[in-house]
Amino acid sequence: xxxxxxxxxxxTHKAIHIDFPLLSLLLTLIILGGFILHSASNQDFSMLLRQxxxxxFALGMMMIFTLIPPHKYKLWTPWIYSVGLLLLIAVMLMxxxxxxxxxxxxxxxxxxxxxxxxxxxVPMMAAWYFDKKTLLITPSSLLxxxxxxFIPTLLIAKxxxxxxxxxVAASGLCVIFLAGIRLKIVFSLFxxxxxxxxxxWHFMHDYQKQRIFTLLHPENDPLGAxxxxxxxxxxxxxxxxxxxxxxxxxxxxxxxxxxxxTDFIFxxxxxxxxxxxxxxxxxxxxxxxxxxxxxxxxxxxxxTQLLSASLAMIFFLSAFVNIGMVMGILPVVGxxxxxxxxxxxxxxxxxxxxxxxxxxxxxxxxxxNLATSAKF
Amino acid sequence: xxxxxSMKTQRKQPKIKIRLHLLSVLIFALFSxxxxxxxxxxxxxFKRYHTLSLHNQMNIIPIPPPRGIILDxxxxxxxxxxxxxxxxxxxEHIKNLPSTLKKLKTLLPSISEEDINHFNHVRKQNRPFxxxxxxxxxxxxxxxxxxSRQHQFPGVxxxxxLMRYYPFRETMAHILGYVGRINLQELKxxxxxxxxxxxFIGKAGIERFYERILHGKIGYQQVEIxxxxxxLRVLNKQNPLSGERLYLTIDSRLQRAAYEALKDKRGAIxxxxxxxxxxxAMVSSPSYxxxxxxxxxxxxxxxxxxxxxxRPLFNRAVRGLYPPASTIKPFMGLAGLEKGVxxxxxxxxxxxxxxxxxxxxxxxxxxxxxxxxxxxxxAITVSCDTYFYQLGSKMGIAAIEDVLMRFGFxxxxxxxxxxxxxxxxxxxxxxxxxxxxxxxxxxxxxTSIGQGFMLASxxxxxxxxxxxxxxxxxxxxxxxxKSVQNDREKIHVYKILEEYPMHLKNDSYWDIITExxxxxxxxxxxxxxxxxxxxxxxxxxxxxxxxxxxxxHYEKIPYEEIPEFLRDNSLFIAFAPTEAxxxxxxxxxxxxxxxxxxxxxxxxxxxxLKETTNS
Numbered sequence: 001x002x003x004x005x006x007x008x009x010x011x012t013h014k015a016i017h018i019d020f021p022l023l024s025l026l027l028t029l030i031i032l033g034g035f036i037l038h039s040a041s042n043q044d045f046s047m048l049l050r051q052x053x054x055x056x057f058a059l060g061m062m063m064i065f066t067l068i069p070p071h072k073y074k075l076w077t078p079w080i081y082s083v084g085l086l087l088l089i090a091v092m093l094m095x096x097x098x099x100x101x102x103x104x105x106x107x108x109x110x111x112x113x114x115x116x117x118x119x120x121x122v123p124m125m126a127a128w129y130f131d132k133k134t135l136l137i138t139p140s141s142l143l144x145x146x147x148x149x150f151i152p153t154l155l156i157a158k159x160x161x162x163x164x165x166x167x168v169a170a171s172g173l174c175v176i177f178l179a180g181i182r183l184k185i186v187f188s189l190f191x192x193x194x195x196x197x198x199x200x201w202h203f204m205h206d207y208q209k210q211r212i213f214t215l216l217h218p219e220n221d222p223l224g225a226x227x228x229x230x231x232x233x234x235x236x237x238x239x240x241x242x243x244x245x246x247x248x249x250x251x252x253x254x255x256x257x258x259x260x261x262t263d264f265i266f267x268x269x270x271x272x273x274x275x276x277x278x279x280x281x282x283x284x285x286x287x288x289x290x291x292x293x294x295x296x297x298x299x300x301x302x303x304t305q306l307l308s309a310s311l312a313m314i315f316f317l318s319a320f321v322n323i324g325m326v327m328g329i330l331p332v333v334g335x336x337x338x339x340x341x342x343x344x345x346x347x348x349x350x351x352x353x354x355x356x357x358x359x360x361x362x363x364x365x366x367x368x369n370l371a372t373s374a375k376f
Numbered sequence: 377x378x379x380x381x382s383m384k385t386q387r388k389q390p391k392i393k394i395r396l397h398l399l400s401v402l403i404f405a406l407f408s409x410x411x412x413x414x415x416x417x418x419x420x421x422f423k424r425y426h427t428l429s430l431h432n433q434m435n436i437i438p439i440p441p442p443r444g445i446i447l448d449x450x451x452x453x454x455x456x457x458x459x460x461x462x463x464x465x466x467x468e469h470i471k472n473l474p475s476t477l478k479k480l481k482t483l484l485p486s487i488s489e490e491d492i493n494h495f496n497h498v499r500k501q502n503r504p505f506x507x508x509x510x511x512x513x514x515x516x517x518x519x520x521x522x523x524s525r526q527h528q529f530p531g532v533x534x535x536x537x538l539m540r541y542y543p544f545r546e547t548m549a550h551i552l553g554y555v556g557r558i559n560l561q562e563l564k565x566x567x568x569x570x571x572x573x574x575x576f577i578g579k580a581g582i583e584r585f586y587e588r589i590l591h592g593k594i595g596y597q598q599v600e601i602x603x604x605x606x607x608l609r610v611l612n613k614q615n616p617l618s619g620e621r622l623y624l625t626i627d628s629r630l631q632r633a634a635y636e637a638l639k640d641k642r643g644a645i646x647x648x649x650x651x652x653x654x655x656x657a658m659v660s661s662p663s664y665x666x667x668x669x670x671x672x673x674x675x676x677x678x679x680x681x682x683x684x685x686x687r688p689l690f691n692r693a694v695r696g697l698y699p700p701a702s703t704i705k706p707f708m709g710l711a712g713l714e715k716g717v718x719x720x721x722x723x724x725x726x727x728x729x730x731x732x733x734x735x736x737x738x739x740x741x742x743x744x745x746x747x748x749x750x751x752x753x754x755a756i757t758v759s760c761d762t763y764f765y766q767l768g769s770k771m772g773i774a775a776i777e778d779v780l781m782r783f784g785f786x787x788x789x790x791x792x793x794x795x796x797x798x799x800x801x802x803x804x805x806x807x808x809x810x811x812x813x814x815x816x817x818x819x820x821x822x823t824s825i826g827q828g829f830m831l832a833s834x835x836x837x838x839x840x841x842x843x844x845x846x847x848x849x850x851x852x853x854x855x856x857x858k859s860v861q862n863d864r865e866k867i868h869v870y871k872i873l874e875e876y877p878m879h880l881k882n883d884s885y886w887d888i889i890t891e892x893x894x895x896x897x898x899x900x901x902x903x904x905x906x907x908x909x910x911x912x913x914x915x916x917x918x919x920x921x922x923x924x925x926x927x928x929h930y931e932k933i934p935y936e937e938i939p940e941f942l943r944d945n946s947l948f949i950a951f952a953p954t955e956a957x958x959x960x961x962x963x964x965x966x967x968x969x970x971x972x973x974x975x976x977x978x979x980x981x982x983x984x985l986k987e988t989t990n991s
Contacts, residue, residue: 178395227436237417237425251429275418279411286407290400297396309396320406327413 017066017362022291026339026354029284030055032277033340036269039247040261040342047261047342054344058351065355069363070304073356074128080117081125081148087114088155115156115164116349119314120356122152122168126175127306136180145176163335166321171314175306228264229328236270236278236327243274261342263334266326281340282323289316292354295361304360311353318346437599440573441592442538444619446552446582448628449654449857454544455552455583459536461514463487463522464507467499469531476529480510483525484518487511507533540576540670544628546663547635550691551626551855553581553793554666570594579669581691581793582622582855589859592619620859620868625654633981634659637974643945643965644692644834645978650842650951650960652872653851655791656982658835660692694796697831698964701920702759702903703949704780704826706844706889709752711779712767713885720888723751730765732817739765739821742921756892759903759919761825768824769817776823777803782878783840784850785832791853799836802829826920838962841949845916845957847886848878890916894954906972907948913983914954919972920947946971952979 034048041047091114125148133141149172157165177186217226235251244250249271260268270278292312299305315338322337324330336343338350417425446455463484470476477495481487487510495510510532514522519534526532540555542548555576558566562577571577572594578584595616600608634645638661647657664681673681681689690696712718728746729738741747741761747754755763768776781787786801800806802823804815822828832840835853843850852873859868880886893916897904903919922945935943948971951960959982963971 174399178392178399180391180395233417234425234428236414237421238429239418240422240426241419270414270418275414278414278418282407282410282414286403289403293396293400293403297393302392305392305396309399313399316403316406320410323410324413327410327417329409329413 017359018063019291019295019358019361022288022295022354022358022361025284025288025291026351029281029288029339032269032281032284033265033337035246036265036272036340037261037342039249039272040265040268043247051342051344054347058344058348061348062351062355062358065352066358066362068359070301070307070356070360073124073307073359074131074303077121077124077128081121081128084114084117084121085152085155088118088152090114092155092158113161113164113345115152115159115161115168116345118152118156118168119164119171119349120311120353122149123171123175123310123314124307126172126179127303127310130175130179130306131301131303133179136182137176142176142181145172145179149173149176161334163321163333166333167314167318167335170317171310174310174313178306178309228259228332232264232267232326233328235267239271239274239278241275243270243272243277246272248272262336263322263341264326265341266323266337269340285316285319285338289313292357295357299360300364308357308360311357315350315353318350437597438573439595439597439616441594441616442618443540443555443576444590444592444621444859446590446622446624448624448626448631449656450627450629451623452628454548454624454626454628455540455542457538458541460512460539461519461534461536462509463511463514464509464533464535465495466507466531466533476532477510480529480532484511484514484522486518507535509535542666542670544632545665545667547632547659548626548628549581549663549666550660550693551581551624551631551658551793552666553583553585554579554669555583556669576670580795582624585792585794586622586856586859590619590622593617617861620861622859623857624855625649625656625857626658626855627656627985629985630978630982631657631659633657633985634978635661635663637977638963638965641965641968641970641974642686642692643963643968643971643974644696645961645963645974646693646834646838647959647961647978647982648838648842648853650845650851650957653842653853654857654872655853655855656959657978658693660690660696662686662688664688691793691795692834692964694791694793694833694835696964697797697799697833698945698947699828699830699922700785700826700832700837701922701945701947702761702826703837703918703920703947703962704824704830705756705759705764706893706918707780707783707785707840708764708767708776708824709756709892710844710880710885710889711776712752712771713882713888714779714880715771715775716881717770717775718752718767720752723749724763724766725749726760726762728762730762730821732769732821735818737818739818752888753892753895756889756918757895757899757902759896764824765821768820773803773815773820773823776820777801782848783843784836784875785830785840789835789839789853791835792855796835797833799833800829800831827922834962834964837947837949837964838960841951841962842960843878844886844889845951845960847883848880850875850877890954893918893950904972906969907950907976911976911979913952913979915950915952915979916954916957917948917950917972917975920949921945921969922947924967940967943967944969948972948975950975950979952983 034051037051038048126145129145129148130137130141137145149169153165153169153172156168231251235249238244238251239249249268251267251271266278266281269281273280289312292315293309296305296309296312299308318335318338321330321333322335322341325332325335336346338346442457445453445457447453463480465476467473477492481492491511495508498508514534522529522532522534526534542552542554556579557575558571558577563571566577570591570593574591574594578587578590583590593616595614597610597614598612599610630647634647634657638645638659641661643661645657645659646655648655668677709718713720726741726746726748728741728744730741731738739761742759746762747758747760750758750760750763752763754760777786780801786799788796788798790796802819807813807815807819807829819828823830839850839853842853852875854870854872856870858870860866861868894914896902896917896919897907897911897915898909900909902909904917906919907915907917924942924944945967946965946969948963949961951957959979961975961979963975963978965971965974
């Protein structure tokens with residue numbers, strides 16, 4: 001085996017490498033999100049304007065990333081991962097000095113969170129690592145991949161940004177699952193954890209148990225985290241089948257609902273657009289994820305398959321955790337609703353991810369030197 | 377294209393496709409969960425949430441828990457919550473506001489123009505149903521005057537808020553500490569939802585150490601409010617759980633006597649019951665009025681307290697570190713006996729100085745002419761320096777440290793206030809680390825009379841004296857006796873922690889030391905003459921005089937002419953009665969010789985109080 005063979009690509013859709021079904025689903029979600037945000041911001045036009053500017057930038061990033069062929073991503077992966085890791089460490093050290101926010105890195109012109117890079121870099125690195133290992137995972141490669149995933153995860157969790165850390169870990173674990181960890185191991189791990197839970201419970205301190213109780217029964221802590229959930233459930237439930245109408249949500253506009261432009265924006269949409277509107281939102285998110293998985297299924301290399309599938313999953317799981325939290329079935333973890341919540345960083349990350357997915361779908365290998373020589 | 381596909385299948389493991397399908401199934405499953413939950417909330421539970429949102433709407437009003445009060449061992453209140461009255465007006469209920477204000481001003485002349493202006497200013501920023509204070513801190517008379525006319529003023533009310541109050545003021549400040557507004561740093565250490573309605577937090581002393589049990593648990597009211605925010609009715613109420621009532625080991629009468637005895641001097645007194653470690657009184661003088669801090673001290677006042685040369689904010693009893701001087705001698709004597717360097721009969725001749733072999737420097741006794749022949753008992757009685765110079769340099773610093781350590785010198789006593797300092801019990805490593813030089817035999821010599829590097833707090837001295845009186849049995853000194861949870865009548869009695877006891881090779885050593893300390897008071901040449909040769913109770917004691925400036929030759933200058941801050945510190949430790957010790961005391965007075973006199977006053981009041989309590 002010599003150096004990487006140079007693949008030859010067939011250009012689809014001429015010079016534009018876009019997956020149109022995916023793009024139209026994304027745009028529908030984004031536009032629907034814009035309506036909700038306009039209401040959630042109490043019709044503060046400047047907020048909508050700022051979000052539109054971020055969106056334009058993020059869409060531009062997506063377009064640029066669609067143009068880059070997948071083998072380039074593979075080539076750059078170790079570099080992106082290493083730089084991301086260094087930035088995470090830099091943030092940790094600078095945060096220590098400044099004693100302030102430890103998530104942001106100020107680059108003068110703009111600030112960004114290195115943990116966002118890791119949402120892409122960790123699945124890329126894991127996919128890169130498993131690219132050549134097409135057989136079932138061995139214990140040693142499992143160990144290496146766990147290191148790849150959990151070093152950045154722990155750094156992010158320490159910031160502390162538990163929500164992002166969870167997502168980064170999930171995307172990496174998704175790669176391991178696809179790369180072929182024995183299902184037996186997966187199932188035995190699950191059963192081991194569920195068996196160990198009662199024992200762990202027994203050894204926990206009272207205050208730790210109390211915290212878990214609060215997670216399960218927010219009503220018991222109406223002055224703390226429970227307040228958000230109670231209010232958010234009232235907002236969603238009172239929306240009914242058809243909703244109260246756009247800009248008519250009383251809960252959201254009377255400031256009963258906390259964080260209604262960011263983490264709890266789904267509740268604003270649910271109150272105003274009802275079951276029909278919320279279901280549409282969930283369906284859109286699921287369709288986007290399924291389309292991305294379909295692209296993964298048709299991808300031509302191990303690397304691109306693993307990468308596009310795990311990016312699809314990180315998108316879906318982010319949305320699931322956010323909506324689950326807002327509806328009171330998951331604990332309150334600070335994760336925004338992808339492509340809908342107010343804020344730029346997550347928007348750029350996810351659209352970049354979709355850019356990579358579209359690049360994978362549109363750059364198809366026409367002719368492979370190595371394979372050809374083997375065949376003939 | 378066809379060609380391509382065949383290439384692909386060869387290169388790939390087919391199982392990844394199965395797993396991708398599994399992920400699709402997972403997405404579908406999670407999607408269904410969300411949809412079902414959504415349907416449950418929006419369709420099946422719609423009526424419930426619709427009603428809740430219509431009534432609109434619930435608001436949660438936190439109710440602060442009353443802070444636990446603090447009492448002394450006899451139930452005398454040391455810290456309480458007193459109501460402070462303010463006059464409030466609800467603008468919505470007033471027909472003619474200007475005339476009401478005018479009438480109020482004639483009724484209560486203390487209402488100033490400024491109050492009215494401020495009221496009007498705040499009123500414009502709030503909704504009309506919100507009560508707004510017109511005058512804060514009404515006095516009792518004003519409250520009575522208004523209460524009798526209240527019927528003429530619908531919409532005007534008196535509201536009481538609770539404020540921390542320390543009736544003993546300066547007397548208890550260094551024990552109780554005080555509460556003050558919560559600062560940013562403290563905010564990080566507390567559970568914000570429990571402190572939602574609380575403005576004050578313990579800043580020092582008992583108030584700080586027992587903050588967790590003093591604070592209590594917040595309550596709340598779930599109220600229904602309409603769209604404008606007006607409260608319609610109370611849906612649900614959870615009463616706050618008030619903080620625990622603390623009973624301290626302090627006897628406020630003894631505390632007051634000790635405070636009076638030390639008044640106008642700088643120093644500290646600690647009185648402990650050696651049989652269980654209960655601190656009966658602890659004074660640091662000068663002191664401050666903790667109530668100033670509760671009401672919000674002005675920057676100027678605080679500056680004055682913080683920079684005053686007498687340092688009233690400094691807790692000398694637990695943080696003040698002093699050379700123990702001659703009060704260390706009984707412990708040194710005990711160390712000598714224990715290490716087998718001397719026995720009770722061993723005597724030396726004291727010419728008035730001591731010289732280390734091969735070194736010309738002479739370490740002088742406080743008595744220039746020397747004490748002549750003396751054994752251990754007489755050496756303690758007359759507080760002979762030469763005897764202990766010699767004893768110490770024979771024993772060596774390691775042996776000294778070994779025994780003194782067991783009395784708690786150089787270590788935190790873990791008393792239940794946070795301000796404590798550990799003091800210094802020097803050894804070779806300590807000097808190397810802190811001073812960067814090696815230990816000289818001369819260092820051992822001066823350590824033997826409690827000078828040099830050695831430093832101890834008055835609390836440590838009282839603590840060590842207690843251990844001496846109990847023949848090695850030690851207890852952790854403490855302030856908290858028991859606490860009572862008001863709402864549940866649950867009583868927590870705090871455990872008395874016994875420290876690892878000391879066992880000497882021969883129990884008679886204890887008696888030798890006690891006897892010598894007894895002679896300090898009773899013997900004609902004992903140094904305890906200022907205490908008085910006779911007392912209605914038996915006392916074992918030791919005096920101490922610590923030079924503030926080394927090498928100052930006092931004999932040459934009349935005492936009155938020495939600048940005050942250069943005068944010696946005086947120390948006094950004692951326990952009584954010697955047959956069955958039940959009280960031990962340590963007194964340190966800065967730049968004054970009064971320690972023995974003060975100790976006498978305080979011990980007298982202890983026994984007098986005991987008599988009145990018993991009869």
